[in-house]
Amino acid sequence: MKKKLIAFLLFFVVVISLTSCTQGIITKISDEVEYTKIENDITGVYERVSKGCVGLAVSNKSVSATGSGVIYKYDEDKSLYYVVTNAHVVEDMTNIAVYFGNSKYVSAKCIGYDTKNDIAVVTFNLDLLTSSLKDEIYVNDFFNYNDNDLVSVGQSVLAIGCPLGLDNFNILTTGVVSSVSKISISTDAAINPGNSGGGLFNLEGRLIGINGSKEVWTYSQSESGYEEQIPVEGRGFAIALDLVKTCIEDIEKSNSIIERPLLGVSVATVNTVLNPDNEYSKYLPVSDDCVYFVIASFSSLDSAAKKCGVNLYDVILEINGNKVTTMDDISYALNTITLDDSLQLKVYRLINNEPTTTTLTITFK
Numbered sequence: 010m011k012k013k014l015i016a017f018l019l020f021f022v023v024v025i026s027l028t029s030c031t032q033g034i035i036t037k038i039s040d041e042v043e044y045t046k047i048e049n050d051i052t053g054v055y056e057r058v059s060k061g062c063v064g065l066a067v068s069n070k071s072v073s074a075t076g077s078g079v080i081y082k083y084d085e086d087k088s089l090y091y092v093v094t095n096a097h098v099v100e101d102m103t104n105i106a107v108y109f110g111n112s113k114y115v116s117a118k119c120i121g122y123d124t125k126n127d128i129a130v131v132t133f134n135l136d137l138l139t140s141s142l143k144d145e146i147y148v149n150d151f152f153n154y155n156d157n158d159l160v161s162v163g164q165s166v167l168a169i170g171c172p173l174g175l176d177n178f179n180i181l182t183t184g185v186v187s188s189v190s191k192i193s194i195s196t197d198a199a200i201n202p203g204n205s206g207g208g209l210f211n212l213e214g215r216l217i218g219i220n221g222s223k224e225v226w227t228y229s230q231s232e233s234g235y236e237e238q239i240p241v242e243g244r245g246f247a248i249a250l251d252l253v254k255t256c257i258e259d260i261e262k263s264n265s266i267i268e269r270p271l272l273g274v275s276v277a278t279v280n281t282v283l284n285p286d287n288e289y290s291k292y293l294p295v296s297d298d299c300v301y302f303v304i305a306s307f308s309s310l311d312s313a314a315k316k317c318g319v320n321l322y323d324v325i326l327e328i329n330g331n332k333v334t335t336m337d338d339i340s341y342a343l344n345t346i347t348l349d350d351s352l353q354l355k356v357y358r359l360i361n362n363e364p365t366t367t368t369l370t371i372t373f374k
Contacts, residue, residue, distance in 0.1 A: 050212055051167065051183065051212065054167065054210065054212060054213070054214040055167065055169070055181050057147055057214055058147060058149060058167075058169065058208070058210055058214045058216075059147075059169055059179045059181070060145055060146055060147035061079060061080040061081075061146060061147035061148055061149045062077065062078070062079055062080075062169045062170070062179050062207060062208055063077070063078050063079075063080060063092060063107050063108060063109060064076070064077060064078075064107070064108035064109075064110075064171040064175045064178055064179075065077065065078050065092075065094060065098055065099070065105065065106070065107060065108065065117075065131070065206065066105075066106045066108055066114065066175060067098060067099055067102040067104065067105050067106075068102060068103070068104045069101060069102050069103045069104070070103070074098070074102075075171060075174050075175050075203050076094055076095060076098030076099075076170075076171070076203065076205045076206045076207075077094065077098075077169075077170035077171045077203065077204055077205060077206045077207030077208075077220070078092040078093060078094035078098075078107070078131060078206045078207070079092065079093050079094075079149055079206075079207070079208040079216060079219070080092050080146060080147070080148055080149060081093050081148065081149050081150065081151060081152070081216075081257070082148060082150065082152075083146075083148050087134075088134050088135070089132050089133070089134055090132065090133050090134070090135075090146070090148075091130060091131075091132055091261075092107065092117070092130070092131040092132070092133070093128065093129070093130060093131075093206070093219060093253060093257060094128075094129050094130075094131060094205070094206030094219070095127050095128065095129060095205045095206040095219065095221050096122035096123060096124050096126075096127045096128055096129040097127055097205065097221075098129065098205050098206045099119045099122060099129045099131060100122055100124065100129070102119070105117045105118065105119055105131060107131070107133050108171075108175050108178065109139065109142060110178045110179065113138065113139050113142070114139075115133050115134070115135060115136055115138075115139050116133065116136075117131045117132065117133035118131065118132055118133070119131050120132055120260065120261070120264050121260035121261075121263060121264055121265045121266055121267065122260065122266060122267070123256045123259065123260060123266075123267040123269070124266070124267075125267075125269040125344060126248060126252060126256045126269070126344055127221050127222075127248060128219065128248060128252075128253055128256035128257065128260070129206075129260070130257055130260045130261065149208070149214075149215075149216050151215065151216045151250060151253075151254070152254060154215055154250075160186055160189050160194055160211075160217050160218075160249075160250075161186065161189070162185075162186050162187065162188060162189060163185055163186060164185060164186045164211060165183065165184075165185055165211070165212050166183070166184055166185065166186055166196050166198055166209055166210065166211060166212075166217065167181060167182075167183055167198070167209070167210045167211075167212070168181070168182045168183070168184070168196070168198040168199070168200055168204065168207060168208070168209050168210075168220055168245070168247075169181055169207055169208050169210065170200075170203060170204035170205075170206070170207025170208075170220060171203045171204070171207070172199075172200070172201035172202065172203040172204050173201055173202060173203050174203055175203075177203065182198045182199040182200070183198055184196045184197040184198030184199070184245075185197060185198075187244075189249075190249070190335075190337045191249060191251070191252070191337045191338070191340075191341040192248070192249055192252060192337055192340055192341060192344065193218070193221075193246050193247060193248060193249055194209065194217065194218045194246070194247045194248075194249055195244060195245065195246050195247075196209065196245050196246075196247065197244070197245070198245060199245070200220050200222075200245035200246075204220050204245075205220065205221060205222075206219060206220070206221075207219070207220045208220070209247040216250060217247070217249075217250050218247030218248055218249055218250055218253070219247055219248045219253050220245065220246075220247045221246055221247060221248050222245070222246045252341070252344065252345065255345045259347065267347065268347065268348050269343065269344060269346065269347065269348075270313065270343070270346060270347070270348050270350075270352075270373035271308070271312070271313065271343075271373075272312070272313055272314045272343060272352070272371065273307060273308045273309060273312020273313050273314050273315060274304050274305070274306065274307055274308065274312065274314045274315075274319065275304075275305045275306045275307075275308070276302050276303070276304060276305060276325065276336070276339060277302065277303060277305040278300055278301065278302060278303070279300075279301040279302070279303045279324065282303050282305050282322070283303065283322070300334060300335070301324050301325075302324070302325050302333060302336065302339065303322055303323065303324050303325070304319060304320070304321055304322060304323045304325070304356075305321075306321070307321070313371055313372070313373050314354075314371060317369055317370065317371045317372060318369050319354065319356070319369060319371070320356075320358055322358070323356040323357070323358045324356060324357040324358070325339065325354065325355075325356055326355045326356060326357055326366065327353075327354075327355035328342040328352065328353070328354060328355075329342060329352060329353050330353065348373045348374060349374070350373075351370050351371060351372045351373075352370070352371040352372075352373075353368055353369075353370060353371075354368065354369045354370075354371055355367070355368045355369075356368075356369065
């Protein structure tokens with residue numbers, strides 16, 4: 010009887026175990042095939058585009074550092090390659106070398122950079138020791154991408170760079186797009202020091218941004234009143250491709266440092282500056298799809314905006330003919346013009362309690 014009981018219990022345990030295992034298998038065959046396809050796609054994309062991703066070793070008399078970059082153009086007449094990276098990687102550096110892995114370096118030159126947008130262009134020629142790479146290098150010609158290629162929240166992305174030094178050459182991390190603006194793309198793909206200037210790609214291998222920074226800490230007030238640091242994870246930022254293109258075009262055209270002008274104002278939403286009972290705000294045109302931005306203050310009496318006729322509490326309606334609905338609309342306009350350009354600012358203001366729309370031309374010289 011005792012033996013039968015033991016045998017029954019063993020059978021019961023085996024049945025339970027098999028049942029538990031069966032219930033744990035929830036992946037369908039079709040899903041497995043899809044997962045495998047995605048993994049194969051990522052592998053194939055990495056093998057292709059990583060051949061156009063490089064490391065950068067930079068130095069001057071007092072400091073040395075490393076970064077990342079993406080090859081985006083080849084000039085056959087000059088046998089010259091063009092690399093886009095971050096301005097903060099190469100700024101003030103006297104020695105620049107492009108790294109291809111396997112201890113292969115070639116001397117490079119920075120032709121210009123844009124500090125405000127953190128974009129720089131570096132050029133190089135292959136030498137005798139690296140000439141064999143010519144047939145292997147992948148040129149990510151993102152200037153020929155279709156204009157309708159959109160970046161969406163939730164889209165899978167690949168970040169390629171050299172985090173924490175060139176020993177980690179072309180490390181791949183993956184994630185999704187967390188948010189999108191005209192200026193930047195945020196992602197939870199792991200980005201660390203050394204990734205600066207590296208590429209953020211979609212699953213087709215198209216560059217969608219240049220990695221530039223990450224949020225590491227935020228601050229909070231403790232119960233005792235002290236400010237304390239709180240670590241932040243999954244907040245990396247890439248410079249959006251359209252802005253990258255504009256910066257590259259300006260740099261290549263001037264072959265120098267690009268200076269972006271300042272409007273010389275602080276801007277805020279109308280409801281944070283004007284009381285709803287204020288007579289001024291009562292005249293604002295009603296619009297469901299627009300958040301109005303108002304000139305809240307001037308940085309100085311001789312700011313460009315002040316000198317060109319902008320008034321306190323002017324409501325910004327358009328910049329260069331484009332409707333302003335977000336703060337990014339304002340930032341993007343200022344981040345894509347030079348000191349030689351002018352800015353058309355359409356504003357809404359009150360003159361003798363009469364609502365008036367006027368267009369002002371802002372110059373910066």
